[in-house]
Amino acid sequence: MWAVRKLRAAPGLDLVEVPVPAIGDDEVLVRVEAASICGTDLHIYKWDEWAQRRIKPPLTLGHEFAGTVAEVGPLVRQTQVGDYVSAESHVTCGVCVHCRTGRAHMCELTKILGVDRDGAFAEYVAVPESVIWQNDRDKLPSELATLQEPFGNAVFALAHADLAGKSVAVVGCGPVGLFSIGIARASGAGRVLASDTRPFRLDLARRMGAHVAIDVTAVSDTAAAFREENEGEHVDVVFEMSGAPEAIADAFRIARNGGRVILFGIPAHPVEIDVAEALIFKNLDVSAVSGRQVWDTWYRTRWLLEHDVVDLRPLITAEVGLDGFESAFELLASGDACKIVIHPHAQTVEAAA
Numbered sequence: 001m002w003a004v005r006k007l008r009a010a011p012g013l014d015l016v017e018v019p020v021p022a023i024g025d026d027e028v029l030v031r032v033e034a035a036s037i038c039g040t041d042l043h044i045y046k047w048d049e050w051a052q053r054r055i056k057p058p059l060t061l062g063h064e065f066a067g068t069v070a071e072v073g074p075l076v077r078q079t080q081v082g083d084y085v086s087a088e089s090h091v092t093c094g095v096c097v098h099c100r101t102g103r104a105h106m107c108e109l110t111k112i113l114g115v116d117r118d119g120a121f122a123e124y125v126a127v128p129e130s131v132i133w134q135n136d137r138d139k140l141p142s143e144l145a146t147l148q149e150p151f152g153n154a155v156f157a158l159a160h161a162d163l164a165g166k167s168v169a170v171v172g173c174g175p176v177g178l179f180s181i182g183i184a185r186a187s188g189a190g191r192v193l194a195s196d197t198r199p200f201r202l203d204l205a206r207r208m209g210a211h212v213a214i215d216v217t218a219v220s221d222t223a224a225a226f227r228e229e230n231e232g233e234h235v236d237v238v239f240e241m242s243g244a245p246e247a248i249a250d251a252f253r254i255a256r257n258g259g260r261v262i263l264f265g266i267p268a269h270p271v272e273i274d275v276a277e278a279l280i281f282k283n284l285d286v287s288a289v290s291g292r293q294v295w296d297t298w299y300r301t302r303w304l305l306e307h308d309v310v311d312l313r314p315l316i317t318a319e320v321g322l323d324g325f326e327s328a329f330e331l332l333a334s335g336d337a338c339k340i341v342i343h344p345h346a347q348t349v350e351a352a353a
Contacts, residue, residue, distance in 0.1 A: 002344070003060045003122035004325045011047040013061065013329070015322055021118060021126040028079050028129055029071040030087075034142035035120040036064040037332055037340045038150060039174065044115075045329045049268070054115065062121035062342075063089035063114035066135060066145035076129045086145050088131040088294055089113045105156075105291040121325070123344045133298055139306040143319060143341045147312050150339075152292040152301045154179035157264045159300070160287045161237045164188040169226055169235040169254050170210070172242025172265055173201035175315065175338050178208050180239050182310040185209035193229055195222065195247075200336045207314045216250075223253035235259065243267045252278040260285045315339050324348030 001020045004013050023029045041061050044051045069083040079085070092099050092107035099107050113119045113127065135145045154176045168189040170177050173196035184192045185208070194205040195214040202213040212229040219225040227234055234256035240248055243265030252273070255261050261284055273279070279286060292298065304310045317337040320328050322344050331337045 001123035002322050003118075004062070004322060004342075005121075006044055006055060006057045006059045006061060008057055009047070009052065011045070013045055013325065015325060018060075018122075020124050023071060023073050023126045024128075025073040025075040026129055027073050027126050028069050028076055028085075028132060030065070030067040030085060030120075030125050030127065031070045032065050032067040032120050032123060032125055032344045034066050034146040035062045035342045035344065036143075036146045036150070037062075037328060037342065038064055040115065041121075042329065042332055046333070059114070060118040060120075060122050060125075061114045062119035062125075063112060064146050064149040065120035065125065066140075066142045066148075067120075067125075069132075070124065072129075079129050079132050079134075083132075084135045084137045084145075086133045086135055086148050087113065087127045088133060088292070088298065089149055090291060090294065091117070091128055091131055092294070094130065102293075102296075104294040121322070121342060121344070123322075133295075136306065140302075142343075143316060144305060144312060146341060147315075147339060148298065148301050148305065149292075150175055151179050151305065151310075151312065152297045153264070154183055155301045155304065156292045156297045157239060157241075157262055157289045158183045158187065159293075159297075160262050160289060161260050163237060165190045166236040167191045167230050167233070168193070169238045169251075170194045170205070171238065171240045171247045171251050171254070172196060172244070173198075173205045173213075174241060176264065177201075177239070177241035178204050178315055178338060179310070179312070180241060181205055181208040181210050182312070183304070186304065186309045191230060193226055193235065195226070195250075196242075198335050201338075204315060204338060216247075222250045226254045238262070239264065241265050245269075245271045249273070249278070252282070252284065255282065255284055258283045258285075260287070262286075263288045264290070312339075316341055319343060321346045321348040 091111045092104040093109040194210040205213040240251040315338040
């Protein structure tokens with residue numbers, strides 16, 4: 001089969017031919033119909049500091065996907081050949097205190113598809129049955145089914161606050177930030193304000209339902225700009241989705257006294273915070289959030305997408321075949337793209353049509 005792999009400890013990726021993966025007794029083989037590119041994949045492509053510490057080539061990338069089960073191991077109990085599925089990308093141990101108390105997303109022995117084991121930027125991927133998620137083909141085409149995994153990040157993050165009738169700020173309009181805007185509107189938020197540095201993303205923020213989209217490069221005081229757009233008041237709930245140090249500092253300034261700040265963006269380096277002034281004296285309620293709650297978040301995610309409560313179609317910038325991976329990663333790196341979907345069994349021109 002063909003697969004997009006990190007073959008060496010250097011920038012870039014390669015499209016190479018490799019054997020179809022053999023499955024273990026408790027695993028299933030999925031014929032991948034769609035796989036979407038994540039920011040994590042871009043880190044690996046660029047071979048930045050995080051990738052150099054974490055990734056051990058050779059490795060097939062890709063952890064967001066949808067496809068059809070082609071083969072099952074002898075110990076597989078519920079998944080059948082022909083099932084239309086996606087997968088939770090975090091393969092957890094199942095026996096630690098976190099896994100046994102409904103908090104598998106905190107498992108310290110987690111192995112991530114496309115990061116710690118071969119992923120789905122390939123014609124086939126092997127995964128344990130324990131992470132398989134059943135899809136309804138009539139309700140979720142593959143280009144949307146593949147987005148359940150990243151969309152679930154936003155669903156989980158926004159579940160940490162009561163949004164009905166509240167003013168909400170989304171700081172950083174990457175994919176998860178844009179997902180969050182749609183969820184906030186669907187959750188009954190009274191006013192949704194967003195910020196970013198790129199016109200492309202700010203336009204998508206408006207399309208996803210933001211009442212106001214602030215270009216932080218065009219204002220001298222981001223917190224003051226949010227307050228002005230929120231009828232002179234600080235914001236009830238702030239979601240920091242960028243990980244940029246300046247944005248993290250702004251998130252605490254944007255929030256009202258007694259408000260909530262949810263931190264989801266991951267900084268590349270340690271960030272200095274004035275805990276007394278920024279948090280304690282403001283009586284802020286702060287949550288740090290990562291991943292999805294397995295499997296509670298998946299049920300919420302499926303309902304939101306299958307019932308068109310949140311429409312993610314505006315966020316799909318391009319669809320390509322495996323042969324178009326290089327241009328896809330370059331487009332994503334440019335900042336003028338949101339989600340790009342790879343269809344491994346199609347040529348790029350066919351997928352785009």
